[in-house]
Amino acid sequence: MSHEGRLLRAGVLAVVGLGLITPIAIGLWQTGRAALGILPALGRNVASLDSWHELVALPGFATSLRLTLVTGLGSTLLSVLLATGFCAAVHARMTSASGARMLTPFLAIPHAAMAVGLAFVMAPSGWIARMMAPVAGWDRPPDFATVNDGWGLALTFGLMVKEVPFLLLVILSALSQIPVARQMAAGRALGYGRGIVWIKIIMPQVWPLIRLPVWVVLAYALSVVDMAIILGPSNPPTLAVAVTRWFTDADPTMILPASAGAILQAMIVGLAVALLLIAEKVGKRLGRWWIRRGGRGLSAEPGLWAASAVVMAMMAVGLLAMLSLVVWSLAWRWSFPQVLPESWSLKPWTNAQGGWMRALSTTLLLAGATAGLSLALAIAWLEGEDRARRSRAPWAEALIYLPLLIPQIGFLYGLNVGFLQIGLSGGITAVIWAQVLFVFPYVMIALSDPWRALDPRMIHAAAALGSGRGRRLWAVKLPVLIRPILTATAIGVAVSVAQYLPTLFMGAGRVATLTTEAVTLSSGSDRRVTGVYATLQAGLPFAAYLAALLIPAILHRNRRALSGASAT
């Protein structure tokens, strides 16, 4: 009966399997071989653990490992706590939709651009120091490392500025599925304080809904490269940065310990997720014991308000960071204690025009291609589910999240080896392919819920009126879902623009995007040019989000049910 549906589903499965899963498997396989010392290109054909011994003996290895664990686990843990506290304190005053709008700039801006902005704001010669200078009596930048500090504090902070808004969005959308107000009233009527109801009643229901996104955040924080280059300690850096350096070292034999490091990086993420699962199990036990005791507890309110205050302060610094990108790109003379530039100029833009125009067009091409391909695949997947009238199997859901849970550094080198063998490496096609691995999951996740929220009876009504599958898709579903489709596309654009490692590895240094350029420039001295690239890098996703907001509003200006936020 659903022959066409079966064909579509088989096609989608083949594309996902061959296009997304196989590359990851090949990447892990090739990296794993090199980690075991097998590198035919260098004439190494015997498996051994020498690469691992070399890795452990590399200078700074232990420090890199410690930095990775501290910044990755620390930033994730703090982000979850702060986001939870903030939601508990303000949830009643904020709707999911207004929260999402407020968070959009923080979600849209790429990690690298945020990192550049934070460096501008927090550096000894940055905005914060300039504002404090009159009070502290500084006429020169103070002499302590506030960025690239050896503890990784700046990196931890930078990660949190990006991850807290993401978690807030995820928690707010989870809360919209729970009757919070009524449960809060019921709990308080039983004598529990607001904060305690939140911890004992609401959070245990929220956690299963946000578990996967928290894993994604954890995997990302443990293996981030671009933000760690800009904000993290430089010598020794975090493990992911160190591994990237070893991979790109002039000495090709460094690939062996680098591969071991890449596999170690993947294992760290795996272990961290396992740790989180164990913590969840233990927490469940303890929580049940705690709840059964029935203690009304002390008020948790001060803690919640402190968390909200910290979140607000972080967001303020984040906004300042975004602003500083634009200000620096337009600054000409700006000596230290001055809070604003003494003279402004468009020269940073005009002087570097050739460079940023090229990087911008490459970035646009990549973003358009990856978001477009991902959207087409996501729609085909969802339509296939509709035609088969099936809901998604858990293994299929796992496939979608897989690329987000395996650290990029863990398989990109090996994937490049695979691409070299089929003659794809170093070209724009290879970069597009590698980026789609990470763009598709986000597009798919963003589109799935709104797609399923579409009233199936409306589609039945269309079928009963004699319209076939194609017409139901093109004339009913897609126009009705135009807003979530464009939002998913904007998210895809933002993810593509933010990609650093896939471009670096697959482009073999020949594909320059706004992100690779911004990261390279950030270590240089000219903040104005860095500001130009980072402004563009942040501006592109903003423009995509704005378009996703405006286009449906214009297309459906006379359709009240569609010009608002809901899709039904």
Added chain:
Amino acid sequence: MSLDLDALSIRSAHGGALFSPLSLQVPAGHVVTVMGPSGVGKSTLLDAIGGHLAHGFHLTGTVRLNGCDVTGLPAEARRIGLMFQDALLFPHLSIGDNLAFGLPPSLRGRAHRRAAVEAALSQGGLAGLYERDPATLSGGQRARAALMRTLLAEPAALLLDEPFSKLDAGLRGEMRRFTFDHVKSRAVPTLMVTHDPDDAAAAGGPVIALKGLISP
């Protein structure tokens, strides 16, 4: 024209049949009412007849339309119209375009199609509302627009799924009359499921009680 169900039975994914096998005949222009407690599978029955059954449900027995077995046909080829308690007008189309969506493609020419839609609009008491946004209409207007959209598709049979339950009491009587008058004047065999005895009384046809076999 007639709609015939022959030993129709639906099994759920977990194996049990929802209700005992159902056989009935709906002659042209008549309304047969199926009643039963909520959860017994009334809507699932209509899904099965219309071809909208979700994955996991298994259908045995046959659905015949004017003597032809349509059980194996996809929903869009069955020509069985469907009405719900919500109007479910397409939110991105104007009222007129919603009606035009149902109009068979065999009616050619822009002017002809427009005229057919305008005629249906005035029959439905919606004259002059072609360009209106469905979201700006009253509940009664939306319900009439949905019925006209369904009838314009020239259905060979009509399924009504608690069609009046969301209308307020005053409007309900008016909408019942409106619906049943149209059904009878066009001689469409109509099957209605409802739990409101007044609906059944207004329909004036036979009433069949659907007895559940398992709890859903």
